[in-house]
Amino acid sequence: MRYFALNGTDHRTHEERNAAVAAYIRWRNARAEPKINFAPDWSIRQWTAYPSKAA
Template sequence: MNWIESEFAALRYYALNGTDHRTHDEQNAAIGGYVRWRNARAQPKTGFAATSPIRSWTSYPAEVA
């Protein structure tokens, strides 16, 4: 599972599950509130790119056909 999928799962769980928004504006406000809360507490993700096997590739083709 990609990291972005877990972010959307959390958004769905905290902002949308079990709700009955009467309008799209109410739903957008709930989503916006969660995104602002999450961004205020965000930490950089580390470790993934540093250990990726792609980082060990040192030669790339000069031309891609």
């Protein structure tokens, strides 16, 4: 988030910084799309032997 909301800025107050972060989050959420078929070729997608008791 630093690169999108805060990079190259010089906020004078925490309120200005928080407003910039909130504006970025609203912008990003408005354009969000579900991730479908994410990394289909990774071996972890075919791995079904999950441990029954993971830490």
